[in-house]
Amino acid sequence: MSKTVERQDLVEVVKTLPDEALAELANFLDYLRYKTAQAQEPTPSRQNFLLSVAGLGQPGKQDISAQDKEILHRESEQAQQPHSLAHAFEELRQICVEEDYHFDIPTRQNRPNPFADFSA
Numbered sequence: 649m650s651k652t653v654e655r656q657d658l659v660e661v662v663k664t665l666p667d668e669a670l671a672e673l674a675n676f677l678d679y680l681r682y683k684t685a686q687a688q689e690p691t692p693s694r695q696n697f698l699l700s701v702a703g704l705g706q707p708g709k710q711d712i713s714a715q716d717k718e719i720l721h722r723e724s725e726q727a728q729q730p731h732s733l734a735h736a737f738e739e740l741r742q743i744c745v746e747e748d749y750h751f752d753i754p755t756r757q758n759r760p761n762p763f764a765d766f767s768a
Contacts, residue, residue, distance in 0.1 A: 672723075675723060676723070679719055679720075679723070682719075683716075
């Protein structure tokens with residue numbers, strides 16, 4: 649059972665989605681764009697087919713299927729977990745650890761309050 653999908657029909661469906669679903673849709677569209685770009689890469693010649701399947705001669709190349717699984721795993725986790733400020737900070741902390749990034753947090757200082765000078 650195949651159905652022809654028109655771009656305009658998709659646009660109309662997107663217009664009816666609630667704002668909360670747009671972030672998830674954007675993530676999924678990024679994933680589809682990635683998959684399309686991977687599929688458009690030139691295919692190896694027949695001579696190199698077995699080498700490319702076995703991954704020989706390409707020590708730095710990561711398994712694409714593992715990347716796909718990781719992307720899908722993150723997407724499903726995001727859909728299942730409630731979104732809270734604590735969750736966002738935990739996700740930020742995890743990204744910083746993965747990227748070996750450290751925050752330089754200045755010491756706390758009291759700043760002048762410009763509204764304190766007004767008398768009622």
